[in-house]
Amino acid sequence: MHGGEKMSILLHVPAPVKELVAKSKHIEPTTFSILLISVALFLAFTLLMSIGVLFPNTMNQYNTCRNKIVGYEQSGIYTNSEQFKQALSYCGTS
DSSP, X not given: OOTTOOOOOOOOOOOOOXXXXXXXXXXXXXXXXXXXXXXXXXXXXXXXXXHHHHHHHHHHHHHXXXXXXXXXXXXXXXXXXXXXXXXXXXXXXX
C-alpha cells in the first residue's frame, strides 16, 4: 500500500422495485375480428372456386369455337386468310 491510503468499498444496493406489472402483448381476438376474418376467407374461397369453375368452361367454349372454324376453313368456306383470321378472332370475344 502506498502512503497509508485506505481502500473503501462502496456497496450499491438497488432501490426496491415497487410492484412490477408485466403487461402481455398478446391480444385476444374479439368476436368481431373473428367474424371479419371468417367472412374474408369465405369470400376468397368463393371467388377462387368461381374462377376455377368458369375458366375451364371458357377454355372449352374457345376450343369448340376454334375447332368449328378450323373445320369450316378445311371445307373451303373461307376464301382467304383474312376471313379465317377474322372468324378466329370472334372466338376470343365470345
